[in-house]
Structure formats: structure tokens, C-alpha cells
Amino acid sequence: MTEGNVNIQMRLTSVNEVSFMMSPGKITEEVLPENIKLGFSSQIQPEVENNKIALIFGIKYELEGDKVLECVYRFEFEVSGLAQFITIEDNDGITITYIMPHLISVAIGTMRGILVVKTAGTNLSKYPLPIIDPMQLTQTLSNP
Incomplete structure (x- = not known):
């Protein structure tokens, strides 16, 4: 089965905050966007x-080795025929095919909106979550 002809039926069922930490005082007007590591x-x-x-x-x-924002959320999805996209290894490893970039894409977009609201009125509001390629991020997260 090639990725081009996979019919994925899924929906986001819930989004819940796991943790949130922000130290906006460390971000001054002089901070350049490229100095903030993501x-x-x-x-x-x-x-x-x-x-x-x-x-x-x-x-x-x-920023300069100091954590200025950390945001973790739990995204729950319902995926028709989930078993066809997941292989659970004997060593508790999980291999996911086709759907991971879609899950990541939804998470990124939702997080962008959450961060806009949570950072409103702070200096961190000037550093929205950038546009991110979900395919590349999926590969990066799969190969730490």
C-alpha cells in the first residue's frame, strides 16, 4: 500500500493540558527570534x-539555555481501522505508518492557537509557533 492511496478516517476527540510553564520576564524587546531555541x-x-x-x-x-516556555497537551484521536497503521514490537516499541504526520499537523496547529491565547499580553506573544513541516518533525521525533 503506498501512502498516496491510503484512506485515513480520523477525528480529534479531545485536547487536554498536561502542563504549562511560562517565564515571559526573560524575554526583552531586544531578543531576536533566532535566539529563541525551539x-x-x-x-x-x-x-x-x-x-x-x-x-x-x-x-x-x-533562551540562552533557560527555559522560558513549556507547553504540553494530550491530543486524543479516533482512527477508523487503527490496527492497520500500528505495529507494536516485542520490546514495547511502536511503529506507526501513514497517520503520524496527520496527528502532528493537528497538534501543531492547535498548539499555535493555544500559545497565541496563553502568551497574549506578554513579550512571548511576539514569538508565535513558526510554520513547521509535520513530515520532517515526525522523522525528527522518531529518531532522537
């Missing part, structure tokens, strides 16, 4: 028998 984390929790999968997705902003 990091990501993710964890997958599949319930194959229920066609459900949770993505715990985090974003971190650092």
Missing part, C-alpha cells in the same frame, strides 16, 4: 482495540 517532544499511547490513539505533544522555548 524544542519538541511527543509520546504515543495507542488503544488499538478501541481505535483510539493519544498523542502527548510538547513545545519548549529556550
Whole structure:
């Protein structure tokens, strides 16, 4: 099966905050956007028998080695025929095909909106989450 002809039927069922930390006082008017380092984390929790999968997705902003923002949310999805996209290895490893970039794309877009609201009125509001390629991020998160 090639990626071009896979029919994926999925929906986002819930979004819940896991943790949020912000230190906007460390961001001054003189800080250049390229000086803020962006990091990501993710964890997958599949319930194959229920066609459900949770993505715990985090974003971190650092300035000169200091964490200035960390935001982690749990995104729950319902995916028709989830078993065809997931292989669970004997060593508890999980291989996910086709759907991961879609999950990441939804998480990034939702996080962008969350950060706009959470950072409103602070200096961090000048540093919105940039446009990110979900395919590239999926590969990066899969190969730490």
C-alpha cells in the first residue's frame, strides 16, 4: 500500500493540558527570534482495540539555555481501522505508518492557537509557533 492511496478516517476527540510553564520576564524587546531555541517532544499511547490513539505533544522555548516556555497537551484521536497503521514490537516499541504526520499537523496547529491565547499580553506573544513541516518533525521525533 503506498501512502498516496491510503484512506485515513480520523477525528480529534479531545485536547487536554498536561502542563504549562511560562517565564515571559526573560524575554526583552531586544531578543531576536533566532535566539529563541525551539524544542519538541511527543509520546504515543495507542488503544488499538478501541481505535483510539493519544498523542502527548510538547513545545519548549529556550533562551540562552533557560527555559522560558513549556507547553504540553494530550491530543486524543479516533482512527477508523487503527490496527492497520500500528505495529507494536516485542520490546514495547511502536511503529506507526501513514497517520503520524496527520496527528502532528493537528497538534501543531492547535498548539499555535493555544500559545497565541496563553502568551497574549506578554513579550512571548511576539514569538508565535513558526510554520513547521509535520513530515520532517515526525522523522525528527522518531529518531532522537
